[in-house]
Amino acid sequence: MxxxxxxxxxxxxxxxxxxxxxxxxxxxxxxxxxLHREFPRQAPSDWDNSVDRxxxxxxxxxxxxxxxxxGCGRTPEQYLVPYVKQPDGLTLGRPQFYATAMPFGADAIGLLVESHEGRPTKIEGNPDHPSSLGATNVFAQASVLNLYDPDRAQTVTKFGEIQTWSLFVESAQALAAGMKGDGGARFRILSGIVTSPTLAGQIQSLLTTFPKAKWHQWEPAVGDGTREGAKLVFGSYLNTVYRPEKADVILALDSDFLGSGPGHIPYAKKFSRRRKLNGPDDTMNRLYAVEPTPSVTGATADHRWPLRASEVELFARALAAKLGLGGSVTLAAGAEKWLDTVAKDLQKHKGVSLVVAGEQQPAEVHALAHAINAALGNVGTTLYYTEPVEARPVNHLESLAELCADIEAGKVETLLILGGNPVYTAPHDFDFAAKIAFDKTKQKKVKTTIHVSSHFDETSELCDWHVAESHYLETWGDARAFDGTVGVIQPLIAPLYHTHSLRAALAAFSDQPGVSDYDVVRANSEAMGQRLFPMSSPEPGSFERFWRKSLHDGVVAGSAFAPLKATLKFSPASLPTPKPAPANEMEFIFRPDPCVYDGRFANNGWLQELPKPVTKLTWDNAAMISPKTAENLKVAHNVAWRGGEHGKVYSNVIDIALSNSKVTAAAWIVPGQADDTVVLPLGYGRKRAGYTGTNKGFNAYAVRTSGALWAAFAPSSAIRKTGQEYPLACTQYHFNMEGRQILATGTLEEYLKNPNFANEHAELPPQELSLYNGEAEFPYHRDKWAMAIDLNKCNGCNACVVACQSENNIPVVGKEQVMRGREMHWIRIDRYYQKSVKSPTNDPSSYDESLFNPPTFFQPVPCQQCENAPCEQVCPVGATVHSAEGLNDMVYNRCVGTRYCSNNCPYKVRRFNFLRFQDWETPQLKLLRNPEVTVRSRGVMEKCTYCVQRINDARIESEKLNAPIHDGAIVTACEQACPTEAIVFGNANDQDSRVAKLKAQQRNYALLGELNTRPRTTYLAAVRNPNPELESA
Structure with a gap:
């Protein structure tokens, strides 16, 4: 050179x-x-980067x-805004909101999506949609990151080679022409649950064209027990819709109806409204939970009984017998006392009680739940029945088994797989990979395989054709919610890549391969409108008004299913005697992971780094066992205590041998789990998920078979310690508050006797003589922003954590940094166990009560926005200051990274960018960021701002109107996402505001108030409503 x-x-x-x-x-x-090597993940301690002079x-x-x-090149000409004439209704710099819906299993979550100049950046719940009621869950919040995932499939491929869409259509048309001769006898379609009327109509139209073709369905994380239980009781498939807001007593039989499953968002919202306490005259509902492993619902319950999954049916049979429905079942002494109390409580609340069976339970448990609800007179009040939400309800295991049998018999020549990843999720004994892959002789059992999916995954690499699927924010569609309401899915952005929808892939086999998604969905909506609102002579423009209103509202008015009058054709006594669980054997149960679900979200960094509600693990799954089982197996995990870095936990690695297969996993001890039960979370161990999701955790599907889809049995010898240890990243060890008592809880009886119990034992701040009066110095004549968090409502679902990350451009740091205690979440949810009350056996020597069944509580902890903030007093450069409205503001360009503020914060809510955690290069991720929030760089401290960008936006609007900011005009991201309405934000100076009224309650208390920090964020103590008979046992 x-x-x-x-x-x-x-x-x-x-x-x-x-x-x-x-x-x-x-x-x-x-x-x-x-630079890239500056902080490698596993740099040796003796790594030397020195250079000589x-x-x-x-x-x-x-x-x-x-x-x-x-300086040698010419700067290319670029257009900041891709149009000449500004569209109507668009103001540059102002976001727009569009209603849409996210299909998810047998549900569709109604959403409002924030868009900045054509870029979807934030997901919110649609208050007009019954499946969200304005709230969301972690999957909906994180779905916007999937849109901009750089690992998404980007085009059509054949045997891994890039092809054009027109070539695929030509191939599909040729296949369709060849199938007409035999009526499609060798044509099969495999999909997940379909609730879209349009997509179902297209499939049915295709089956009409090819009458001998078959449509199969497989949804790995949804149990068939729900459908088969209804069929067992009513003679046909029916859908159950619950009304928890009308129930005084609820029993959950291995059901996490507040944390997962169809309708869990509105169920959580309606349930929590019955937990609201405004004064000593209020009442609460009561929740009992029977489950093998802790869940969001179990953690919220007033009483929870750990029971092996296989024993839940026995419990339900015994309950039915107690209620006079026939049969006789004897339980263990402790469970018998618990059962007697629950049965009495349910009988005492006939017509206002509710029994909910879990999705992973067999049909018999669901049938018993239906019979018990009918006997208690709950049908029509706390629940009702409708026709199925699924377009074609089937037994999914039987459907997939039939497809595999047809392939083995040589009856399938063309297989069209619409979404899903059956090679990864199908039961291990089906060996679905061998069904579609080339064998050793270079032969295939299926001549042509086509996979339509968002990512090139384990199934895609074995298929001939792969069609990149469009994200739901890129395409037109529709979907039914848990109660039958149809929501219109409308695109907010043109496809980022050469992707196509499931509807387009189906249309490629039809007589109209070029029809657009918009035309198909609009035509289906017009037909639906005619059925819902029949007119002999429609007025001109009537459908256009109907269509525009449906798009605007996000729901098709009047489309919810009407309640059906269902006749019970079942008696619990008619059930055959259940097979006894194998004696002295361990039970292995499979559950969808609360963060990556069945594996479809494995490549989503927000969800991988999201602490799981109960275990607080990130970036991995683990084989979960109870403390007693761990003691028997001599399994343990140990925290690597390092200075300020307490996130790395070394856990014993175990081999689990089930059904002629083996999986190696790290063990994790979970208080409150049933003994002799091992929980294997699904969704991890992916081999082709993308940069983020590949080779994370262990693959539980590898030991899941068709004969033991949700529970398997094996002797304890099936578990073998390998002698190795595996590091897990757990956030529960981070940001400890010096062991102080920071959680206030009580019972309803204690609250009624003393509503001020939360502050009764609080230490008063020291009263020192001083000439300084903080309150007088800052009178806050106009706005005084504050937040109240009701611990009685929070169920630890994590929706607020992901919403905050999405709104405030918070980066993902990776497992290694989480183990160093460096995760960047602005709000964390601490999980607390409480010393257990006496167990129903009244025999403390039988087990450690605090480990067997400890009550569980959650506490969200954002920045407390202290009036007398310790962080402000130590910052040497004035990077953290107090605003005129009482916010503890961060001035990023002043921060020099001393971290004095973090060291002085008693709440441990400040986050420091130790490295350059933000991705500045990937162009897709640049589109994701909220333009109203500064993207922080390395060496800068950050924390919760009360969504100050939203405060400023509301202030500007109020100044335009020359009017004060009304209560509710500002909704923080965490508050907006919360399904239980546990978080309330507002102006504490407005005595009529919700936050001011909450802070005036006697349950309200300040976290570490004895330190005289005077936090703006305060808490309402958690109150449980235990049954006095169980409390005195």
Whole structure:
């Protein structure tokens, strides 16, 4: 290289230039490589990057010379806004909101999506949609990250080679023409649950064209027990809709109806409204939970009984017998006492009680739940029945088994797989990979396989064709919610890549392969409108008004299913005697993971780094066992206590041998889990998920078979310690508050006797003589922003955590950094166990009550926005200051990274960018960011701001109108996402505001108030409503 020539070019540069080092200015590739190597994940302790003086001078000179090359090119012309005439209703810099819906299993979550100049950036719940009621869950919040996932499939491929869409259509048309001769006898379609009327209509139309073709369905995380239980009781498939707001007593039989499953968002909202306490005259509902492993619902319950999954049916049979429905079942002494109390409570509340069976329970448990609800007179009040939400309800296991049998018999030539990942999720004994892959002789059992999916995954790599599927924010569609309400799915952005919808892939096999999604969905909506609102002679423009209203509201008015009068054709006594569980054997149960679900979200960094509600694990799953089982197996995990870095936990690795297969997993001890039960969370161990999701955790599907889809049995010898340890990242060990008592809980009886119990034992701040009066110095004449968090409602679902991450451009840091205690979430949810009350056996020697069944509580902890903030007093550069409205503001460009503020914060809510956690290079991720929030860089401290950008937006609007900001005009991201309405934000100076009224309650208390920090965020103590008979046992 001619350094003199390069130096001359450098000297020709003019204008101001800023750089940190010469190497950075020059852009030397070796320097860039050094940057990438600066903090490798597993750098050895003796790693030496030193250079001698000669090498340094050579590198500096070369970098200086190369930097001049940047002035040799002409800056390309770019358009900031891709249109000449501004569209109507669009104001630059102002977001727009569009209603849509996210299909999810047998449900569709109604959403409002925030868009900035055509870029969807934030997901909110649609208050007009019954499946969200304005709230969301973690999957809906994180789905916007899936849209911008750089690992998404981007085009059509055949055997891994890029093809055009037109070539695929030509191939599909040729296949369709060849199938007409035999009526499609060798044509099969495999999909997940379909609730879309349009998609179902297309499939049915295709089956009409090819009458001998078959449609199969497989949904790995949804149990068949729900459908088969209804069929067993009523003779046909029916859908059950619950009304928890009308129930005084609820029993959950291994059901997490507040945390997962169809309708769980509105169920959580309606349930929590019955937990609201405004004064000593209020009442609460009561929740009992029977489950094998802790869940969101179980943690919220007033009484919870750990019971093996296989024993839940026995419990339900015994309950039915207690209620006079026939049969006789004897339970263990402890469970018998618990059962007697629950039965009495249910009988005492006939017509206002509710029994809910879990999705993973067998049909018999669901049938018993239906019979018990009918006997208690609950049908029509706390629940009702409708026709199925699924377009074609089937037994999914039988459907997939039939497809596999047809493939083995050579009856399938063309297989169209619509979504899903059956190679990864199908039962291990089905060996679905062998059904569609080339064998050793280069032969295939299925001549042509086509997979339509968002990612090129384990199934895609074995199929002939792969069609990149559009995200739901990129396409038109529709879907039914849990109660039958139809929501219209409308695109907010044109497809980022050459992707197509499931509807387009189906249309490729029809007589109209070029029909647009919009035309198909609109035509179906017009037909639906005619059925819902029949008119002999429709008025001109009537459908256009109906269509526009449906798009605007996000729901098709009047489309919810009407309640059906269902006749019970079942008696619990008619059930055959259940097979006894194998004696002295361990039970292994499979459950969808609360963060990655069945594996479809494995490549979503927000969800991978999201602490699981109960275990607080991130980036991995683990085989969960009870403390007693761990003691028997001599299994343990140990925290690697390092200075300020307590996130790494070394756990014993175990081999689990089930059904002629084996999986290796880390063990995790979970208080409150049933003994002799091992929980294997699904969704991890992916081999082709993308950069984020590949090779994370262990694959529980590897030991899941068709004969033991949700529970398997094996002797304890099936578990073998390998002698190795595996590091897990757990956030529960982070940000401890010096062991102080920070959680206030009580019973309803204690609250009624003493509503001020939360503050009774609080330490008063020291009263020192001082000339300084903080309140007088800052009178806050106008707005005084504050937050109240009701711990009686919070169920730890984590929706607020992901919503905050999405709203405030919070980065993902990775497992290694989480283990160092460096995760960046602005709000964390601490999980607390409480010393257990006496167990129903009244025999403390039988087990440790605090480990067997401890009451569980959750506490969200954002920045407390202290009036007397310790962080403000120690910052040497004034980077954290107090605003005129009482906010504890961060000035990012002043921060020099001393971290004094973090050290002085008693709440441990400040987050420091130790490294450059933000991705500045990937172009797709740039589209994701909220333009109203600064993207922080390395060396900068950050924390919760009360969504100050939303406060400023509301202030600007109020000044335009010359009116005060009314209560509810500002909704923080965490408050808006919360399904239980546990978080309330507002102006504490407005005595009529919700937050002011909550802070005036006697349950309200300040976290660590004895430190005299005077936090703006306060808490309402958690109150449980235990049954006195169980409390006194």
């Amino acid at each position: 001619d350094l003199a020539a390069v130096r001359a070019k450098l000297e020709s540069k003019t204008g101001k230039q800023y750089w940190r080092t010469l190497e950075e200015l020059a852009g030397d590739p070796q320097f860039e490589e050094l 000669r090498d340094f001078l050579k590198l500096m000179a070369a970098s200086l010379a190369l930097a001049g090359l940047s």
